[in-house]
Amino acid sequence: MAPVGASSDAGLSEGEPSDHELIKSCQSGDTRAFETLVTRHRGKVYAMVQNMIKNEADAWDLSQEVFLKVWKALPKFEARAKFSTWLYRITHNVVYDWLRKRKIDSAGEFDDTILSEGSVAVDSMTTPNQDLRPDRALENSELGEKINAAMATLSAEHRETILLREVQGFDYKEIAKAMDCSLGTVMSRLYYARKKLQILLTDEQGNY
Amino acid sequence: MNKEITDELMVKWVDHKLTAAEHTELEILLVEDSELAGELAAMRSVKAKIQKEIPASVEPPYPDFFNNQLMRKVTLDQVSRLPKEKAKRWWKRLQWAWAPAGAMALVLAFLAGQRLGQGAESIATPVVTRSLPSVYFSEDSLNAEIIPDAEGDVSAIVVTGLSAISDDASFAEIKKGELPVSYQRDQAKRFH
Numbered sequence: 001m002a003p004v005g006a007s008s009d010a011g012l013s014e015g016e017p018s019d020h021e022l023i024k025s026c027q028s029g030d031t032r033a034f035e036t037l038v039t040r041h042r043g044k045v046y047a048m049v050q051n052m053i054k055n056e057a058d059a060w061d062l063s064q065e066v067f068l069k070v071w072k073a074l075p076k077f078e079a080r081a082k083f084s085t086w087l088y089r090i091t092h093n094v095v096y097d098w099l100r101k102r103k104i105d106s107a108g109e110f111d112d113t114i115l116s117e118g119s120v121a122v123d124s125m126t127t128p129n130q131d132l133r134p135d136r137a138l139e140n141s142e143l144g145e146k147i148n149a150a151m152a153t154l155s156a157e158h159r160e161t162i163l164l165r166e167v168q169g170f171d172y173k174e175i176a177k178a179m180d181c182s183l184g185t186v187m188s189r190l191y192y193a194r195k196k197l198q199i200l201l202t203d204e205q206g207n208y
Numbered sequence: 209m210n211k212e213i214t215d216e217l218m219v220k221w222v223d224h225k226l227t228a229a230e231h232t233e234l235e236i237l238l239v240e241d242s243e244l245a246g247e248l249a250a251m252r253s254v255k256a257k258i259q260k261e262i263p264a265s266v267e268p269p270y271p272d273f274f275n276n277q278l279m280r281k282v283t284l285d286q287v288s289r290l291p292k293e294k295a296k297r298w299w300k301r302l303q304w305a306w307a308p309a310g311a312m313a314l315v316l317a318f319l320a321g322q323r324l325g326q327g328a329e330s331i332a333t334p335v336v337t338r339s340l341p342s343v344y345f346s347e348d349s350l351n352a353e354i355i356p357d358a359e360g361d362v363s364a365i366v367v368t369g370l371s372a373i374s375d376d377a378s379f380a381e382i383k384k385g386e387l388p389v390s391y392q393r394d395q396a397k398r399f400h
Binding site: 029031034035038039042043044046047050051056059060063064067068071072141143144147151162163165166167168169184187188190191194195197198201202 | 212215216218219222223247250251253254255257258259261262263264265266267268269271274275277278279281282283285286
C-alpha cells in the first residue's frame with residue numbers, strides 16, 4: 001500500500017526542500033522548517049507507533065513526544081546520517097520506554113489491554129462517531145484482522161523488525177541501526193517472525 | 209549447514225536479496241529438503257499480504273491540532289532554553305579570566321589573614337551588658353527584690369509578703385505533700 005500522509009526525500013516534488021535542507025534550517029532555529037519536517041514524517045511515525053502499541057490516543061501522544069525529542073536532539077544530528085533511520089531510532093526509544101513503564105505500572109493489576117479498541121470492531125456502535133478512514137476499513141477486512149491478530153502474538157522486537165522491513169522498507173543495516181542491535185540479530189528476528197506469521201496465517205486447508 | 213546461515217539465506221530469498229553464490233547455496237538446500245520450497249513460498253506470500261494490509265503511513269487524528277500542539281511545545285522549549293544559553297555564553301566569554309581571578313583571590317585571602325592576626329591583640333574585649341532576671345509569683349501579695357553584685361550578676365533575691373511560719377511547726381513531722389496546720393491556717397486567713 002502506498003503511504004497515505006507523508007512523503008520522504010525520494011517522493012519530493014520539484015522545489016520542495018530535502019530533509020537535510022530542512023534540518024539545516026531547523027538547526028539555526030527555524031521552527032517553520034521543523035513544522036514542514038513534522039508534516040512530512042508524522043504519518044510514518046504515527047503508523048509505526050500505532051502498529052506497535054495498538055492504542056490510538058497513546059500513539060498520538062507518543063508521536064508528539066518523538067517529534068519533541070527530535071527537535072531537542074536536532075542540534076546534534078550529523079548530516080552524514082540518514083534522517084529516517086535516526087527518526088525511527090528515537091521512535092524506537094520512545095515506544096520501548098512507554099512499554100517498559102506500562103509493564104511496571106500494570107504489574108499485578110488488571111490487564112486493561114483486553115478493553116483496548118483493538119479488540120473492538122472499529123465501526124461498532126460503542127466507538128466514537130468518526131468517519132471510517134481507509135486504513136480502518138482495511139483493519140476491518142477479514143485478512144486485515146487476521147494479520148493484526150497474528151502480529152499481536154509477536155514480541156515487540158519481532159513485530160518492530162517486521163514493520164521496519166515489510167512496511168517501512170528498511171534494509172537490514174538500517175533496521176540494526178534503528179533497533180540498536182547486530183545484523184545477525186535482525187536476520188534471526190526476521191526469520192523467526194516470518195516463520196511464526198506464516199504458521200498463524202495458514203488456514204486449515206493449508207492456503208496462505 | 210549452520211542454522212544461522214540457512215535462516216539468513218531464507219530471509220534474503222524472500223526479499224530478493226540473494227547474491228549468485230548465495231543462490232547456489234540455497235539451491236543445494238532445496239534439493240536436500242523437499243519442504244523448504246513450500247516454506248519459502250509461504251513466507252513470501254505472508255510478506256506480500258502484510259505489505260498490502262498494513263499502511264506505511266497513517267495521518268494522526270486531527271493532524272492540524274497535532275502540529276499546533278507540537279509547535280507550542282517547541283516554542284516553550286525554546287523559551288526555557290534561552291536564559292541558560294545566554295548564561296553559558298557569558299560564562300564562556302570570561303573563561304580566560306578564571307585563572308588570574310583565582311590567583312588574585314588567593315593573594316587577597318592571604319593578606320587579609322595576616323592583618324587579622326596582627327590586629328587580634330588590639331581588639332578590645334566587648335562589654336557585655338547583662339539584664340537582671342525577672343521573678344514571677346502566682347500570688348499578688350508576694351514581691352521580690354533582686355540585688356546585683358559589682359559585675360551586674362544576681363547576688364541575692366529578697367522575697368517579701370510571705371506569711372510567717374509559726375514556732376510550733378515541726379518540719380520533721382511533715383509527710384510528703386503535707387504542710388503544717390498553722391501554716392495552712394495562716395494561708396486560709398490571707399485568702400478568705
